[in-house]
Amino acid sequence: MLVYDGPHGRRAARLVEVEAYLGELDPASHAHRGPTPRTTVMFGRPGVAYVYFIYGNHHCMNVVAHLPGVAGAVLLRGAEPLGGVGAGEARADDSRGLAGPGRLARWFGLTIAHTGWDLVRSQLHLREGAPVASRDVVRSARVGITQSLTSEKPWRFAVRGSRGVTR
DNA sequence: CGAATGATCCGA
DNA sequence: CGGATCATTCGA
Numbered sequence: 001m002l003v004y005d006g007p008h009g010r011r012a013a014r015l016v017e018v019e020a021y022l023g024e025l026d027p028a029s030h031a032h033r034g035p036t037p038r039t040t041v042m043f044g045r046p047g048v049a050y051v052y053f054i055y056g057n058h059h060c061m062n063v064v065a066h067l068p069g070v071a072g073a074v075l076l077r078g079a080e081p082l083g084g085v086g087a088g089e090a091r092a093d094d095s096r097g098l099a100g101p102g103r104l105a106r107w108f109g110l111t112i113a114h115t116g117w118d119l120v121r122s123q124l125h126l127r128e129g130a131p132v133a134s135r136d137v138v139r140s141a142r143v144g145i146t147q148s149l150t151s152e153k154p155w156r157f158a159v160r161g162s163r164g165v166t167r
Numbered sequence: 168c169g170a171a172t173g174a175t176c177c178g179a
Numbered sequence: 180c181g182g183a184t185c186a187t188t189c190g191a
Contacts (some may be wrong), residue, residue: 056184
C-alpha cells in the first residue's frame with residue numbers, strides 16, 4: 001500500500017494494479033533513449049518516486065526499481081482508497097476505486113515535485129500490505145502504450161476483481 | 168527556437 | 180471517438 005502524510009492529512013491506498021517498465025531495452029519506457037533531465041531519476045537509486053506529467057492533464061507515479069546499473073520503474077495504475085481524512089471525497093472514490101494512474105496520482109495530490117522522494121523514509125512511503133494469492137493476480141500486456149517491445153510482454157499485474165483496476 | 172508527442176481521462 | 184492542454188524532447 002501507499003501512504004502519504006501530505007497537506008490533506010494522511011492518505012493511504014491499497015495498490016491493486018501496476019506495470020513494469022525497463023530502460024534502454026524497452027521502447028515504451030521514458031528511459032528508452034538514455035538519461036535526460038526528466039528521466040535520470042530512473043537510473044538512480046531504487047525505492048524513490050518518479051512522477052511525470054502527461055497529455056497536459058495528468059500526473060502518473062512510478063517507483064524506481066531495477067537491478068544495479070539498469071533503469072527501470074513500476075507504474076502505479078490502480079488502488080483502493082483506505083479511508084483517509086477527506087471522508088466525503090474518499091467516499092466518492094470508494095465506488096470506483098482509483099482505477100487509472102492519473103486518478104490515483106490526483107487522489108494523492110502527487111505532482112512532478114514529488115519526483116526523487118524516498119519511498120522508504122519520506123512522508124510518501126510504501127508499506128507491505130496483505131498478501132495476494134497468485135490465483136488472484138491477473139497478468140496481461142501493458143495498457144495504452146504506442147511504442148511496444150517487438151514482442152510485448154505481460155508486464156501488467158492486477159488484483160482480480162478489484163474495483164481499483166482499469167477495465 | 169518551433170513542432171511534435173504522449174505510460175490519460177472524460178464526455179458525447 | 181475527439182478534445183483538453185503542457186512538460187519534455189528533438190531537429191534545425
